[in-house]
Amino acid sequence: MTVWPALAGGFAGTLVLTTILRTASELNLTRMDLPFLLGTAFTADRARAKAVGYAAHFVMGLAFATGYYALFLAVGRHDWWLGAAFGLGQGLFAGTVLVNVLLPLVHPRMGSPLSDATTVALLESPGFMARNYGLRTPAVSLVAHVLYGTVIAVFLTLANR
């Protein structure tokens, strides 16, 4: 089992995840915009932020895919439901720790409990499970991450038939 199917799955999974989030946004289910959140960590220019954010998002999608690959190797299987379970775990981790706690601490333009008087605009912080971006955000995010994990597992399964 090589890492390439996992990387291909990571790319496809990120496409699926991004599409689901964008669709949910168009349906007014959430205001979460991951490329915007990630990109504004690097630049204040809106258009550039989205471009940078999409790139960063795909890099992270590939990075997490290698992590999934390592986990699949460790447990010795890569069933679709196992991928879905990993995706669920990642979604929960992202909502409770990664985006909720860590991102505000490292994002130079995001408000956090440590914020004080400042001269720059602050981005709305996500809150627990990113519910500040809409009460349906956790459900949307979890579904998207479950599908991300599933896609990686399916790619590995197809490559190793």
Next chain:
Amino acid sequence: MPGREPSPRRDGYAPLRAYAAIGDGRTIALIAEDGSIDWLPLPNLDSPTVFAAVLDSETGGCFTLAPTAPFRVARRYLADTNVLETTFLTDDGEVRVVDAMTILDESLGPFRELQRRVEGIAGRVSMRWQLHPRFGYGQRPTRLELRAGVPIAVSGGDALAICAFDAGRPQIEGGVVGGCFETSPGSRSVVALCMAHQEPLLFPARAELDARFDRTVAAWRTWVAARAPVGPWQGAVTRSALALKLLVHAPSGAVAAAATTSLPEQIGGERNWDYRFCWVRDSAFTLDSLLRLGCAPEAQAYFWWLVHASQLTRPRLQPLYRLDGGARATESSLPLRGYLGSLPVRIGNAAAGQRQLDTYGELLQTAWLYADAGQYIDPDIGARLADIADLVCRLWREPDAGIWEVRSAPAHFTHSKMMCWVALDRAGRLADHGALPRPHVAEWRRQAEEIGEFIELRCVSERRDGYTRSAGSEELDASVLLGLLSGYGDPRSARWGRTVETVRRELGHGPYVYRYTGEDGLAGGEGAFVSCSFWLAEALARVGRLADATALMNDLVELGNDVGLFAEEIEPSTGAFLGNLPQGLSHLSLISAATAIAEESA
């Protein structure tokens, strides 16, 4: 105490004349004399509103900011800007409120931002602001909460942060966010609405708000400074240009007909329409005005939008298209009470499905003006315009709904026939310039001749020897003046002279002009149509009655409200505004008449 009493509200509704407009090229807010923002669609002009008290004073939502004590008021726009300054004068002192929708710059700002800046001038004035956000035309549930002391209003994919600086401690109570504070000489407070659509909110710092406000004022002034002077009535023309710029949808270049929907043409009546679309009907006026004002980039963007939008339905044209160029404009009604009970409150516009033959003439006239200004029409667009000319040859004998989009039976409207003649005449001229393919030029010219014969035989009153509203009728219609302004016939002919005089005598009421006599398929009446007055002034100039044109124009520019804006119609007996506002066609017609009279005077 200078200033004047603000116009009193009736059943919670301010007179339409009391509204000023601010905007950012994406959306427009209407602010009443008493400091209440009663209209604001988000994120775009044709989106659902967060404030719509002008259509329902109970559930529509609004944002009030005013002294707590009785006040007098004086208003103006900051010179050469769309930034509104309202000075409140009370027994305790004087305070100035400056309202602006800021223009985004290189800093990371909110998706949309509306700033209300309060400056203490004299004495100590107690101020109160209250915000009733009601997303989705007041129909969507709106959740209010405090986040780190900042009030937030959330509804689906839209959110609003109310960032108040030195404007009292914001409090939320009963679906209302508000605060109280006191001004003193030199004090400065800001309440900023920072809006997000499908993205996280942004909370700007005070210094960023100040910088963005300054840059917004500078941006408007830079834009005005680049405009070409157009002779007399320069102040009114500049205000009209700024109003027009507000109506330009920045992402596409489309020009909305007005900023609002369903402001009534008759109080309590059913003539309430959604004007947040771009009408092909206005295209020639729009392009001509943009070119005369020296707005070449806007003219180019507009022409390309027109070509892009009409591609969806080509060679047929819809009377109107959405601001994003889409063709769907399904009409429906909202469960709002309507301005002073004027129902229904409509969104969308069923006129999109009508046949209006004049639109073909407007489009080809627009193309002609565009090419005549030295702009390039590529072969692909030229071929499409030729298809449209061919279509006019097949369609011109059909009845249509006419420029006024009557909902009665289709008729052979004179104006429509004149514009069909203009379509074929301009197609021929464009072909002569090499902008359109030539194979059908002879047919276009032959058909144009036939149209001319039809008009001169069937659309003329024997009794008056002037053009009538439609073939075989004795009714009158001010829209025939557009035939004159678009180049149909000889403007110095006796027939045009008599037509202009007849329109003035029988449709006019002082400086006001009604649209037409006769049936239109709708109940009730309406006010005088502002554009018709300006068309008459321009027509008077074109037929050689320059002194009459100048006198009428002098009267007309005084009919705007205190900040120089025009609605669609005015009730002659009271001067009350009627219909949607600010109305693009009214301001376009003002610019056109002012420039035409200046030209004829030269």
